[in-house]
Amino acid sequence: MDITTGIVLAAGEGTRLRPLTFNRPKTMLPAAGRPILEHVLDVLVDCGIERLCLVVGYQRERVQEHFGPSYRDVPITYVHQTKQLGSGHALQQAAPETDGPVLVLNGDRVIDERIVADVLEGFDGTPAMAVLDHPTPTRYGAVEVDDGTLSTLVEKPDSDAFGRINAGVYAFDESVFDAIERTPRRNGELHLPDVIGTLMDDGEVRAVSTDGLWVDATYPWDLLYLTRELLANGRVQFPERSDNVWVADSARVHPEATLQGPVVVGPDAEIAASAVVGPDVAVGRNATVGGNVTLQNTLLDSDCRVGPGSTLVDCVAGQSVSIGPGTVVPGGPSDVRVGDRVFENQGLGAVLADRASVGGGATFMPGTLVGADATVGTGAHVSGWIRNGAEVVR
Amino acid sequence: MCGIIGCVGRGDETLDTLLHGLSKLEYRGYDSAGVALVDDRSVSVVKKSGELDALREELSTSDIGGRVGIGHTRWSTHGPPTDGNAHPHRDCTGDVAVVHNGIIENYQSLRDELAESGHEFRSDTDTEVVPHLVEASLESGADPEAAFRAAIGRLEGSYAIACVIAGTDSVFVARNDSPLVLGIAEDATYLASDVPAFREFTDKVVYLEDGEYARLDTDGWRVSDVDGGTIEKSIETVTWDPEDTGKSGYDHFMLKEIHEQPRALRQCLQGRVDELRGTVTLEELGELSLERVHLVAAGTSYHAAIYGAQLLQAKGVPAQPFLSHEYATSPPPAEDAIVVGVSQSGETADTLAATREARRRGAETLALTNTVGSTMARECDHVCYIRSGPEIGVAATKTFAGQQTALNLLTEAATEGGADRDVIAALRNVPGQVQEVLDSSKAEAVAEAYLDSDAYFFIGRSLNFPVALEGALKMKEISYEHAEGFAAGELKHGPLALVTSETPVFATVVGDGELARKTVGNVKEVEARDAPVVAITDGQSDVARYADHVLEIPETHPRTAAILTNVQLQLVAYHTAAKLGRSIDKPRNLAKSVTVE
Numbered sequence: 004m005d006i007t008t009g010i011v012l013a014a015g016e017g018t019r020l021r022p023l024t025f026n027r028p029k030t031m032l033p034a035a036g037r038p039i040l041e042h043v044l045d046v047l048v049d050c051g052i053e054r055l056c057l058v059v060g061y062q063r064e065r066v067q068e069h070f071g072p073s074y075r076d077v078p079i080t081y082v083h084q085t086k087q088l089g090s091g092h093a094l095q096q097a098a099p100e101t102d103g104p105v106l107v108l109n110g111d112r113v114i115d116e117r118i119v120a121d122v123l124e125g126f127d128g129t130p131a132m133a134v135l136d137h138p139t140p141t142r143y144g145a146v147e148v149d150d151g152t153l154s155t156l157v158e159k160p161d162s163d164a165f166g167r168i169n170a171g172v173y174a175f176d177e178s179v180f181d182a183i184e185r186t187p188r189r190n191g192e193l194h195l196p197d198v199i200g201t202l203m204d205d206g207e208v209r210a211v212s213t214d215g216l217w218v219d220a221t222y223p224w225d226l227l228y229l230t231r232e233l234l235a236n237g238r239v240q241f242p243e244r245s246d247n248v249w250v251a252d253s254a255r256v257h258p259e260a261t262l263q264g265p266v267v268v269g270p271d272a273e274i275a276a277s278a279v280v281g282p283d284v285a286v287g288r289n290a291t292v293g294g295n296v297t298l299q300n301t302l303l304d305s306d307c308r309v310g311p312g313s314t315l316v317d318c319v320a321g322q323s324v325s326i327g328p329g330t331v332v333p334g335g336p337s338d339v340r341v342g343d344r345v346f347e348n349q350g351l352g353a354v355l356a357d358r359a360s361v362g363g364g365a366t367f368m369p370g371t372l373v374g375a376d377a378t379v380g381t382g383a384h385v386s387g388w389i390r391n392g393a394e395v396v397r
Numbered sequence: 398m399c400g401i402i403g404c405v406g407r408g409d410e411t412l413d414t415l416l417h418g419l420s421k422l423e424y425r426g427y428d429s430a431g432v433a434l435v436d437d438r439s440v441s442v443v444k445k446s447g448e449l450d451a452l453r454e455e456l457s458t459s460d461i462g463g464r465v466g467i468g469h470t471r472w473s474t475h476g477p478p479t480d481g482n483a484h485p486h487r488d489c490t491g492d493v494a495v496v497h498n499g500i501i502e503n504y505q506s507l508r509d510e511l512a513e514s515g516h517e518f519r520s521d522t523d524t525e526v527v528p529h530l531v532e533a534s535l536e537s538g539a540d541p542e543a544a545f546r547a548a549i550g551r552l553e554g555s556y557a558i559a560c561v562i563a564g565t566d567s568v569f570v571a572r573n574d575s576p577l578v579l580g581i582a583e584d585a586t587y588l589a590s591d592v593p594a595f596r597e598f599t600d601k602v603v604y605l606e607d608g609e610y611a612r613l614d615t616d617g618w619r620v621s622d623v624d625g626g627t628i629e630k631s632i633e634t635v636t637w638d639p640e641d642t643g644k645s646g647y648d649h650f651m652l653k654e655i656h657e658q659p660r661a662l663r664q665c666l667q668g669r670v671d672e673l674r675g676t677v678t679l680e681e682l683g684e685l686s687l688e689r690v691h692l693v694a695a696g697t698s699y700h701a702a703i704y705g706a707q708l709l710q711a712k713g714v715p716a717q718p719f720l721s722h723e724y725a726t727s728p729p730p731a732e733d734a735i736v737v738g739v740s741q742s743g744e745t746a747d748t749l750a751a752t753r754e755a756r757r758r759g760a761e762t763l764a765l766t767n768t769v770g771s772t773m774a775r776e777c778d779h780v781c782y783i784r785s786g787p788e789i790g791v792a793a794t795k796t797f798a799g800q801q802t803a804l805n806l807l808t809e810a811a812t813e814g815g816a817d818r819d820v821i822a823a824l825r826n827v828p829g830q831v832q833e834v835l836d837s838s839k840a841e842a843v844a845e846a847y848l849d850s851d852a853y854f855f856i857g858r859s860l861n862f863p864v865a866l867e868g869a870l871k872m873k874e875i876s877y878e879h880a881e882g883f884a885a886g887e888l889k890h891g892p893l894a895l896v897t898s899e900t901p902v903f904a905t906v907v908g909d910g911e912l913a914r915k916t917v918g919n920v921k922e923v924e925a926r927d928a929p930v931v932a933i934t935d936g937q938s939d940v941a942r943y944a945d946h947v948l949e950i951p952e953t954h955p956r957t958a959a960i961l962t963n964v965q966l967q968l969v970a971y972h973t974a975a976k977l978g979r980s981i982d983k984p985r986n987l988a989k990s991v992t993v994e
Contacts, residue, residue, distance in 0.1 A: 273825075
């Protein structure tokens with residue numbers, strides 16, 4: 004049974020990635036120099052999907068503007084989920100745009116072509132879902148499979164008894180929309196795993212065992228891991244200048260700057276003399292890296308500016324972040340506080356959300372989170388969690 | 398200001414091809430539309446006043462067909478938008494049908510002459526003389542092509558004309574001063590006022606020049622000169638994506654285009670600014686150096702021209718903006734000025750008239766345009782592209798920002814003394830800053846708050862003076878509300894008499910220097926007259942204390958601040974028009990590209 008339509012769920016904010024999601028949904032956060040969602044759409048197009056349907060909601064203009072009416076010549080229809088009431092509800096919104104069987108997947112995870120190809124191949128009209136081995140099933144939907152059939156699906160299980168998870172890639176025929184109608188909401192929300200539960204009650208859900216790259220960014224520091232994985236797999240769209248060094252044609256790198264792979268430098272970016280960039284660095288579109296800057300395991304999103312002589316290690320900087328000269332982010336490991344939770348021993352120097360501005364000579368304790376539009380004064384010593392728009396004087 | 402389309406070789410899909418083309422040309426005008434199809438022996442015409450859907454409706458109850466056809470979407474110049482005045486127009490026998498874009502200046506004398514010899518006219522249009530002229534030639538024994546050429550030979554004025562004649566599987570076309578381009582596919586040939594009309598079917602195009610004729614047949618196409626001699630034309634390939642014209646989830650093209658501005662400005666800047674070396678280069682201009690400049694433009698482009706002249710003047714280059722229609726008819730002393738035509742489409746008839754007038758007296762000309770291959774780009778000595786991508790909304794948005802940006806590049810690249818490093822850094826920051834304005838704008842709430850106002854006034858000084866004019870123009874164009882822009886200093890010299898508690902004043906105040914202080918003084922003047930004040934500001938001055946609403950922009954160089962303040966005003970106009978339920982992408986009485994003088 005041939006599936007030609009891909010429905011991509013891209014409406015949620017991704018609240019655990021705050022403050023980076025202040026201006027855009029998780030799907031539009033950067034992964035090796037381009038949005039996560041672009042990697043997802045690449046996989047669908049490479050697998051022969053001929054029609055894309057994006058369910059958008061939170062800050063949807065960002066998605067619509069980026070992709071426009073088509074991606075790599077595959078036409079895109081946008082469906083607006085005005086209230087984000089769960090992934091099942093999101094899929095339900097796409098029903099009027101659908102005709103025939105569909106592939107459904109989350110737009111916020113970078114996955115391998117193989118996962119999608121296996122599901123497409125394993126689909127014969129019976130609902131199908133990709134499952135794969137994963138070391139930490141407690142964060143995801145854990146599954147048990149009995150002879151190719153899904154027997155158990157538990158969201159975020161307490162026990163470590165499970166070894167496999169729901170990869171979030173599904174194939175359905177139109178009857179899924181009827182199953183959605185019949186699935187009870189929980190606290191007003193309707194989630195796809197519950198819809199899978201309804202389908203299991205109805206009959207069979209095929210579990211397609213697969214493997215390959217599957218990377219999820221749950222927290223801001225995961226974006227560093229995501230980029231490292233993509234660079235390690237060579238999933239970069241720009242020309243490879245030398246081993247593991249990818250530089251967009253329109254970028255300008257001073258001949259006396261050093262790029263230590265894996266490194267990706269996006270379009271229109273500028274890197275000045277004596278900068279040492281890499282390993283594991285993504286410099287975003289139109290970012291500016293001053294002279295003598297050192298960047299390691301760091302992600303600079305588009306339009307960032309890093310002043311001369313700064314050192315950034317294990318650092319995530321959102322769009323248009325401005326960092327004054329001589330700023331130091333020495334890097335992790337550290338315990339990171341998010342709200343009332345503490346994540347121990349994370350390899351994080353600092354996260355600076357969109358348009359945060361740092362005066363020169365500032366120092367960041369490992370694990371610092373700086374909110375969007377926040378200002379850090381010259382020479383300030385910063386630690387902990389700085390709210391959006393706040394000002395740190397010293 | 399109309400759009401024409403034609404095709405040969407599409408078989409049973411001829412009518413659908415024409416309607417598709419017309420839908421892509423609606424931006425050129427939309428008060429009536431029509432098609433003519435030729436089948437074995439006769440010509441059938443269906444036409445209808447109103448938008449294209451009215452024509453579709455009319456066609457749904459008819460069963461016309463044919464393998465060759467022409468179509469037209471009209472914006473009235475002669476005669477009201479009625480069914481009768483819609484194109485195509487026919488002769489007395491009904492065997493000749495013609496569509497036309499432009500103005501036939503000697504139509505009255507031709508009409509009198511034809512009427513005298515017994516021809517009956519059914520419309521008020523200038524166009525209708527053409528089919529009757531063709532008919533007259535056919536009657537005197539000319540073959541179809543000769544008859545068409547004879548008719549065109551009688552015309553004075555501007556035209557892009559396409560003609561079909563019963564019994565001939567051909568379309569005859571001619572061009573003079575109105576845009577016309579052929580689309581070349583393997584088994585079909587197209588003609589249109591603009592490429593999007595047939596871009597879905599082919600990316601191979603041939604641009605016709607003034608004075609050229611073409612004949613499209615089932616077995617090919619031929620371009621010829623006035624004497625009938627074949628002209629070898631080069632076939633060019635257009636690179637842009639037809640899908641660019643979709644709305645991609647936005648309610649209106651205008652909103653989509655407002656949101657596309659960061660991307661449009663990145664494209665404009667790409668490869669042209671180098672912050673490391675402190676240089677700005679416009680490869681297409683070579684070593685051109687501007688020493689004295691006249692900028693000619695109309696509408697939104699004129700506001701960009703004012704801004705451009707201010708930039709050049711600050712660099713010590715004598716530069717003046719002119720309304721192109723005034724310039725063409727009352728040209729000022731030019732001395733050795735380079736004349737820069739600013740036109741999004743590169744087809745604006747008034748601005749073409751001005752650059753032609755400049756060329757006539759020997760001046761060097763430069764086209765600043767968004768449209769590769771446009772008439773202005775081909776006629777001028779130099780061309781600088783703003784690279785904004787296709788703009789469909791009639792109200793210009795991203796192309797104004799693109800013009801502002803390109804004028805900055807032009808100023809830095811082509812004046813003495815080299816580029817200013819602060820400006821280069823500011824230009825590289827501007828796409829991200831436009832995104833910031835889009836992400837955080839409170840313009841919708843402001844639009845809501847002042848929805849029922851008597852009038853809207855916009856004031857600004859220096860680089861924000863053209864922004865005030867543009868803010869008011871946007872508001873007029875799409876909301877149909879009364880709006881005026883003034884230089885802030887001019888307010889108390891007259892316009893202040895109009896200010897009441899029912900006329901919000903939008904004041905752009907940037908920085909904290911003398912200009913800002915003076916504009917804040919003007920704000921206090923209107924505040925004292927109880928007018929609500931909306932300040933568009935970077936927050937450096939104390940204007941917020943006197944304002945009822947504040948629309949923020951990030952702090953930056955004054956030059957790029959004028960790009961950001963304008964984005965806020967675009968959003969105010971958009972949301973006002975949206976709340977009033979206006980036809981935002983196609984406002985009444987207006988067309989995207991004004992191809993008549």
